[in-house]
Amino acid sequence: MLHTVNKSPFEKNSLRTCLRLAKRGSDILLIQDAVYAALSATEWTEMMMDAVNEHRIYVLEPDLAARGLSRDRLIQGVKTVGYDGFVELACRNDPVQSWL
């Protein structure tokens, strides 16, 4: 199953709820303002490091670049994908849940 999250964890609880309800081994893709969750050294880093061990966590690269964030700022184990990777994840998974 694929979960996408598009809200900043600093502003909404979408990511927390996603992680609570995602089964082990899920694909989780962070897009739009949710890419901030993948930053290291924030108050969400610890939760995300646990999530990286339980799931495959992806971040949409163009959304990172738009926000001035580079890969070296990300938590280890988080993978970056482009729009092609987003499409591939959506095709590979059924169902797809969007946490808004």
Place this chain on the structure above:
Amino acid sequence: MGTVKKFLYLNRTAPYGSIYAQEGLEVALIGAAFDQEVSMAFVDDGVFQIKAGQDSSGTGMKNFSPTYRALGDYEVTRLYVEKESLEQRGLTVEDLMPLTYEDEEDDYKEKPSIRIVDSTELADILARQDVIFNY
């Protein structure tokens, strides 16, 4: 010209995820053009608005971050950034755009517009305003 009021634009939203950040910046510039005393504050995800190195070309959205550099020319020379919000996000002042203004009272020397303030200082700044706009 009537009384000059102290306007503060309080920015609490990240850029690109919603239109608030871009609208807030545009309205701040409009307010400044009407010769009001305008300052801006960046709190919570608002601090991400002035992150350096934004490149939205891959998303089809406009990168409006260079517009923050125009604030100094409109005499918006006080950009308050809350220290606590930066720290929660693993950011330091070095991660922010180097926004400056030319101080006409000091031989047009280029000076930094960004002022890092803690929440106690920001509380005082808010209390001193005539009007606060929220974005």
